[in-house]
Amino acid sequence: MEEPILNVERVSYRYHDTIPALLNVSLSLKQGEKFALIGTNGSGKSTLLRVMSGLLLPDSGRIFFKGREVTERSLRQRGFLKFFRAGVGYIFQDPDVQLFSPTVLDELVFGPMQLGIPHVEALERAQAVIKMLHIEALTKRPPYMLSEGEKKKVAVGSVLTMNPEVLLLDEPTGGLDPRTQCFLTELIFELNEAGKTILVSTHDLTLVDELQPTVGVLSEEHTIERVGAADAILGDEDLLLRVNLIHEHMHYHGVLAHAHRHSHYLYHRH
Amino acid sequence: MRSQIPEFLLKRSNDSYGSPCTKGRTRGSRFFDRSLDHFAAFIKSTCIHWDGAQRQGLMQQLDPRVKLMFLFVFMAIISAKKTVMPEAAIGLFILILAGLSRLNLAAFYSKVLFLGFFFGFLVVLPSCLNLVSGGSVAWPLIHLSRQYEIWIYRIPQTIGITRQGLEGVLLITVRVINSLSLSFLIIHTTPFSEIIKALKALRVPDLFLMIITLSYKYIFVFAETVEDFHLARKSKVVEADASETRDWIAQRLAFLFRKTRAHCEKIYEAMLARGFSGDMVFGELHNMKSADIVAGAFMLVAGMCLILT
Numbered sequence: 001m002e003e004p005i006l007n008v009e010r011v012s013y014r015y016h017d018t019i020p021a022l023l024n025v026s027l028s029l030k031q032g033e034k035f036a037l038i039g040t041n042g043s044g045k046s047t048l049l050r051v052m053s054g055l056l057l058p059d060s061g062r063i064f065f066k067g068r069e070v071t072e073r074s075l076r077q078r079g080f081l082k083f084f085r086a087g088v089g090y091i092f093q094d095p096d097v098q099l100f101s102p103t104v105l106d107e108l109v110f111g112p113m114q115l116g117i118p119h120v121e122a123l124e125r126a127q128a129v130i131k132m133l134h135i136e137a138l139t140k141r142p143p144y145m146l147s148e149g150e151k152k153k154v155a156v157g158s159v160l161t162m163n164p165e166v167l168l169l170d171e172p173t174g175g176l177d178p179r180t181q182c183f184l185t186e187l188i189f190e191l192n193e194a195g196k197t198i199l200v201s202t203h204d205l206t207l208v209d210e211l212q213p214t215v216g217v218l219s220e221e222h223t224i225e226r227v228g229a230a231d232a233i234l235g236d237e238d239l240l241l242r243v244n245l246i247h248e249h250m251h252y253h254g255v256l257a258h259a260h261r262h263s264h265y266l267y268h269r270h
Numbered sequence: 271m272r273s274q275i276p277e278f279l280l281k282r283s284n285d286s287y288g289s290p291c292t293k294g295r296t297r298g299s300r301f302f303d304r305s306l307d308h309f310a311a312f313i314k315s316t317c318i319h320w321d322g323a324q325r326q327g328l329m330q331q332l333d334p335r336v337k338l339m340f341l342f343v344f345m346a347i348i349s350a351k352k353t354v355m356p357e358a359a360i361g362l363f364i365l366i367l368a369g370l371s372r373l374n375l376a377a378f379y380s381k382v383l384f385l386g387f388f389f390g391f392l393v394v395l396p397s398c399l400n401l402v403s404g405g406s407v408a409w410p411l412i413h414l415s416r417q418y419e420i421w422i423y424r425i426p427q428t429i430g431i432t433r434q435g436l437e438g439v440l441l442i443t444v445r446v447i448n449s450l451s452l453s454f455l456i457i458h459t460t461p462f463s464e465i466i467k468a469l470k471a472l473r474v475p476d477l478f479l480m481i482i483t484l485s486y487k488y489i490f491v492f493a494e495t496v497e498d499f500h501l502a503r504k505s506k507v508v509e510a511d512a513s514e515t516r517d518w519i520a521q522r523l524a525f526l527f528r529k530t531r532a533h534c535e536k537i538y539e540a541m542l543a544r545g546f547s548g549d550m551v552f553g554e555l556h557n558m559k560s561a562d563i564v565a566g567a568f569m570l571v572a573g574m575c576l577i578l579t
Binding site: 050053055056066068077078079080081082083085086089090092094096097098100101102110111114115116124125128129131132144158159160162163165190191194195196 | 274275276277278279280281282287290291495498499501502503504505506507508509518521522525528529
């Protein structure tokens with residue numbers, strides 16, 4: 001059996017030592033897999049991504065990248081830190097916090113330079129990513145002069161220039177216009193086809209339906225409720241209702257008012 | 271789109287960066303990283319006190335107006351006392367109250383002593399030298415060939431720590447620790463909304479209440495934003511030199527300032543949109559119980575005893 005590229009074993013995490021965010025969560029990502037982590041707001045999706053990217057250390061449980069344990073100690077070793085950061089890229093939900101260089105171009109070369117890639121090669125990578133993301137006109141602009149969609153593209157680009165094997169995307173399409181959403185969805189597809197392992201956290205069931213990934217469902221109790229194929233998960237209305245990803249509500253059809261299960265994305269059956 | 275995926279993204283080249291080895295010597299975590307981590311955690315843990323305020327302890331049972339009066343009266347007493355012993359007695363009294371309020375004393379006093387050390391002891395430490403204030407030298411440090419007069423300053427021939435200076439440092443440090451522990455005791459045993467209502471009942475101006483209410487809410491946004499900045503940087507940084515870190519801090523400060531201004535304007539507009547006209551309107555506080563009046567009287571008597579000693 002193929003060894004998972006990123007493995008989470010029985011991880012728990014609490015904020016301020018009191019508020020639970022993750023309880024005994026286990027998850028495996030295979031090389032080249034598309035995976036979607038779905039759950040309601042506050043179910044712990046972002047926390048799990050931060051733990052998987054070594055930014056937060058779990059209260060208990062273990063994380064493995066390519067079979068090597070990611071710990072506070074191992075991340076203090078420059079060699080391993082470089083190996084891990086080159087391998088796992090994390091794209092934050094809020095691009096504002098991720099973009100900190102003076103210009104878009106500086107932002108794109110920052111990551112590769114950190115890995116010790118020569119400046120010329122880093123620039124070549126940045127130019128290639130700029131072309132791929134169609135952001136040629138933005139290269140000299142400071143990040144605060146960008147629209148939300150542009151910021152998101154630059155945030156994605158700033159991680160792609162590091163060429164990570166695993167991409168962790170936190171709500172990649174949240175708050176974006178339909179065109180940018182479509183662009184990013186296609187990009188995720190293409191990157192996965194190019195061999196990248198993708199983990200997307202979202203409560204957008206349309207995105208799940210489009211990507212058809214393996215799906216992990218985080219419950220409101222901060223545990224993994226179920227892992228399965230997209231079709232099976234999206235077809236299980238009871239499960240989605242239980243974890244509050246769809247709901248029952250009343251509305252009108254002409255003059256007829258009635259109540260039924262409803263998601264703003266997929267389910268609107270009578 | 272496939273044709274546009276750059277060549278380098280199709281390669282699996284990551285094994286050439288760094289080392290997968292997890293054993294061996296490690297570098298210490300950077301002062302900067304530790305500071306930012308602790309800063310955000312400290313702000314949150316200091317401001318989040320609903321946990322302590324919900325415990326069934328002595329101070330939690332009292333009316334917030336009584337607690338605020340207790341705070342103001344004892345603050346005045348702490349500032350008025352001129353010797354260490356009464357200050358120590360006040361410190362002991364606060365410790366007993368914190369214990370009876372079922373607070374986690376170790377966590378409580380670690381915050382108090384940490385802040386007391388910086389804002390009390392370190393700030394006044396130079397005053398124990400005879401360069402700053404006069405007195406008999408108890409601990410000579412440097413002996414010069416002669417005394418110097420520079421403008422209005424006098425550098426004595428023997429520079430050292432004075433007995434009076436040491437007493438002053440000790441007194442001020444204990445005062446700061448007492449003031450902090452008293453403030454923290456009230457903050458940790460009273461929900462923030464109750465404090466604001468009590469301040470309103472005590473006729474504190476609305477403008478002041480609005481400023482502290484908004485500041486209190488903003489501090490969490492601020493701490494969270496700082497933490498996010500740090501994590502975002504940490505996710506890409508492998509080796510940062512000092513100048514790069516300084517640039518990053520300056521850039522982030524400027525960004526935070528811009529974001530704060532925009533946030534303030536939006537909040538104010540949201541308040542206006544919901545009918546805010548300058549008056550802070552809060553729910554009523556409950557009537558005082560006889561236990562509140564007894565506790566208030568007891569604290570007043572304790573305060574009078576401390577003034578007279």
